[in-house]
Amino acid sequence: MKTEHNLAAISVRGLRKNYKGVPALDGVTFDVKRGELLAYLGPNGAGKTTTINILSGLLPRDSGDLAVCGVDVAKAPVRVKQLIGVVPEESNLYPELTSRGNLLYVGELYGLPRAKRALIADQILDQFCLSDKSNMPFRTLSRGMKRRLTIAAALVHSPEVLFLDEPTAGLDVQSARQLRAHVRNINQRGTTVLLTTHNLLEASELCTRILILIKGRIVAEGSASEIAERLDKAKRLAVKLSGDVDEAQLREHCPSVMGARLEGDTFILDVIDTHSAIAEVVSFSEKRSLQIVHIRSATPSLEDTFVKILEEHDAGDGGPR
Ligand SMILES: Nc1ncnc2c1ncn2[C@@H]1O[C@H](COP(=O)(O)OP(=O)(O)OP(=O)(O)O)[C@@H](O)[C@H]1O
Numbered sequence: 536m537k538t539e540h541n542l543a544a545i546s547v548r549g550l551r552k553n554y555k556g557v558p559a560l561d562g563v564t565f566d567v568k569r570g571e572l573l574a575y576l577g578p579n580g581a582g583k584t585t586t587i588n589i590l591s592g593l594l595p596r597d598s599g600d601l602a603v604c605g606v607d608v609a610k611a612p613v614r615v616k617q618l619i620g621v622v623p624e625e626s627n628l629y630p631e632l633t634s635r636g637n638l639l640y641v642g643e644l645y646g647l648p649r650a651k652r653a654l655i656a657d658q659i660l661d662q663f664c665l666s667d668k669s670n671m672p673f674r675t676l677s678r679g680m681k682r683r684l685t686i687a688a689a690l691v692h693s694p695e696v697l698f699l700d701e702p703t704a705g706l707d708v709q710s711a712r713q714l715r716a717h718v719r720n721i722n723q724r725g726t727t728v729l730l731t732t733h734n735l736l737e738a739s740e741l742c743t744r745i746l747i748l749i750k751g752r753i754v755a756e757g758s759a760s761e762i763a764e765r766l767d768k769a770k771r772l773a774v775k776l777s778g779d780v781d782e783a784q785l786r787e788h789c790p791s792v793m794g795a796r797l798e799g800d801t802f803i804l805d806v807i808d809t810h811s812a813i814a815e816v817v818s819f820s821e822k823r824s825l826q827i828v829h830i831r832s833a834t835p836s837l838e839d840t841f842v843k844i845l846e847e848h849d850a851g852d853g854g855p856r
Pocket residue numbers: 554555558559577578579580581582583584585586733
């Protein structure tokens with residue numbers, strides 16, 4: 536028999552949610568291991584917040600099985616609330632209460648004894664580098680500090696699992712970096728973290744595993760490099776030739792070249808096999824007395840891959856057509 540310790544921190548099976556008949560989550564299944572820092576990556580409207588709201592008991596699901604540390608979310612929502620900390624997109628703290636006051640209040644809500652509340656509030660303010668702001672009303676803090684304090688408040692009752700909904704949205708580069716360091720630190724202290732983001736760089740920098748959610752479905756899962764590899768098998772070459780030649784001629788004479796386009800003075804070739812394509816380009820250039828100025832691999836970056844996945848799933852909010 537499994538002990539509670541061996542159970543996944545979060546288990547989601549076949550989760551579905553419709554808003555007025557329109558699916559927001561269309562059969563989502565995933566696990567988060569204990570101690571993991573998982574990125575739940577997706578564009579606007581993918582269903583990230585809906586997932587977090589359902590997992591934290593704020594929103595009912597239509598169907599599916601959900602558990603946090605083995606506790607069924609539908610059957611024991613109160614027990615689940617003790618196990619989780621939730622940091623929503625918009626802060627839920629009181630603007631007029633001080634930083635410390637907010638933490639003490641959260642401690643009271645969770646039923647911590649007065650002395651313990653004070654001890655934890657001070658420890659957490661220190662951990663999040665906010666001790667010097669302890670007597671400042673929340674509304675007077677900078678955006679980065681507000682975000683930090685909101686995360687701090689979600690940790691007052693020492694949850695096993697932390698949900699962070701777009702924690703760095705709207706922060707400048709430096710504040711976002713500081714915040715990511717805090718998130719890493721929280722995870723290293725043993726808290727499992729599910730972090731939603733639409734920022735691919737953040738996901739790959741911070742998290743060992745990424746789930747990509749598009750239109751309520753998980754379309755990819757793995758480490759950043761696994762995702763890039765699995766979803767973009769096409770290999771690419773960048774070739775610069777001296778002399779008169781166009782894309783159609785390259786495609787016609789080089790069977791391994793599936794697609795060709797000109798970017799500035801360089802051809803970007805989508806190829807089936809890099810070695811054969813290089814050989815074909817070399818032989819084509821010799822026959823035409825063209826010089827190869829350079830030829831190099833141009834395998835798509837992770838960001839290219841992500842954009843391609845979004846395009847394949849027609850996932851953007853829409854731009855000019
Ligand atoms: N209360 C609601 N009523 C109707 N539709 C909703 C409601 N909340 C969300 N939706 C829809 O459900 C889908 C998923 O929304 P959700 O907020 O979960 O996405 P998200 O991934 O968090 O997006 P974002 O990155 O913009 O925060 C969207 O199409 C959204 O319009």
